[in-house]
Amino acid sequence: MNKVIFSPSRIFIIAKNTFLEAVRQKFFSFLVVIALGIILSSQVFRDFNFGAPELKFIADFGFGAIVLFGSVLAIVATAQLFFSEIENKTAITILAKPIFRSEFIFGKFLGVSLLLLVFTAMMTIILTVLLFWREGTIMRLHPDAFVEGRIVAYADVFLYGIVQWLKFSILCTITMVIASFSNTNLYSVILSFVILLICHLQYLARDAWTEIDFVPVQIAVFMLSAIFPNFQLFNIGDQIALGESIPFDMGARIVGYALIYILVFNLLAVFSFRNREI
Numbered sequence: 008m009n010k011v012i013f014s015p016s017r018i019f020i021i022a023k024n025t026f027l028e029a030v031r032q033k034f035f036s037f038l039v040v041i042a043l044g045i046i047l048s049s050q051v052f053r054d055f056n057f058g059a060p061e062l063k064f065i066a067d068f069g070f071g072a073i074v075l076f077g078s079v080l081a082i083v084a085t086a087q088l089f090f091s092e093i094e095n096k097t098a099i100t101i102l103a104k105p106i107f108r109s110e111f112i113f114g115k116f117l118g119v120s121l122l123l124l125v126f127t128a129m130m131t132i133i134l135t136v137l138l139f140w141r142e143g144t145i146m147r148l149h150p151d152a153f154v155e156g157r158i159v160a161y162a163d164v165f166l167y168g169i170v171q172w173l174k175f176s177i178l179c180t181i182t183m184v185i186a187s188f189s190n191t192n193l194y195s196v197i198l199s200f201v202i203l204l205i206c207h208l209q210y211l212a213r214d215a216w217t218e219i220d221f222v223p224v225q226i227a228v229f230m231l232s233a234i235f236p237n238f239q240l241f242n243i244g245d246q247i248a249l250g251e252s253i254p255f256d257m258g259a260r261i262v263g264y265a266l267i268y269i270l271v272f273n274l275l276a277v278f279s280f281r282n283r284e285i
Contacts, residue, residue: 017106018114025118028091029084030125039126042076046134062142062159069134070244073127073171078203080126081175085119085182086195109277116176116183116273123175131168135161163247166258173265174241178203180272187279206238236268 029035046069092115138159146153182199189195209232240261243253 014110017110018117021106021111021114022117022121025088025115026121029088029119029122032084032087034083034087035080035122035126038076038080039129042072042126042130043133045072045076046130046137061145062138065138065141066134066159066164066247067244069130069137070167070247073130073134073168074244077123077127077130077171077175078178081119081123081178082182082196082199082203084122085115085179086186086192086199088119089115089183089186090192090195108280112183112187112277112280113273116180116276119179120172120176123179124172127168127172127175131165135164138164160247160252163243163253166253167244167247170241170243170258170261170265173262173269174238177236177265177268177272178206180269180276183276184272184279187276187283202235203238206235209235209237210239236264240264 139161142157142159146157178199181202182195185198185202186192186195189198243257243261246253
């Protein structure tokens with residue numbers, strides 16, 4: 008009798024099927040069109056001749072669109088794809104085969120993460136092209152403002168895209184944890200958005216922790232700041248929009264920070280899903 012072992016190939020098959028299913032969904036196409044429309048609409052301000060500040064506005068506008076729609080896609084797509092397997096009973100068929108629940112979870116995560124990578128790459132490339140084109144136009148109109156050459160660090164724009172993709176991947180794993188024990192798609196989506204808000208405000212709790220004298224409250228705040236990732240660390244858009252370069256060690260710390268949370272939340276999702284009846 009052959010012993011069933013953990014197989015990366017089965018994870019990749021589930022990831023591939025998840026990605027293809029996600030791409031075919033109208034919600035993904037809708038978000039892509041809306042996000043592209045918002046990014047491209049920033050060029051209507053070209054007639055105001057803002058000069059160099061206009062580039063910062065376009066960058067901020069584009070970064071905001073990527074963050075907003077990427078976060079929505081990470082939560083909604085993860086919950087929808089997870090519960091579609093449960094509601095359509097395909098999860099029972101899949102798990103009846105020699106497939107571990109951990110492979111199911113990791114496969115789903117990789118599939119959605121790939122979808123988020125495609126989305127983020129598309130938005131980042133469009134934004135980069137728009138910035139490069141507009142900067143070239145402004146350079147011809149206002150050469151005195153560009154005596155040292157182009158001011159936008161385009162390599163860092165792509166770095167921003169990578170950083171946001173990592174943040175979206177963390178959000179995907181958080182939604183996966185919630186979906187692993189939740190009974191409804193709607194509950195998973197709402198709770199994931201609540202946690203998204205907490206993650207963006209987590210730094211306030213961390214700062215308050217240093218000013219609290221009551222030890223039990225200090226411990227509680229410290230634990231909350233450790234459980235929920237600090238999404239403010241991924242907010243490097245302002246530096247890039249101002250033409251500041253991102254230090255390599257800063258980028259490396261963000262990547263390491265994200266990978267740790269991705270691994271931990273995936274393991275939590277596996278643990279929770281193992282105890283769930285389908």
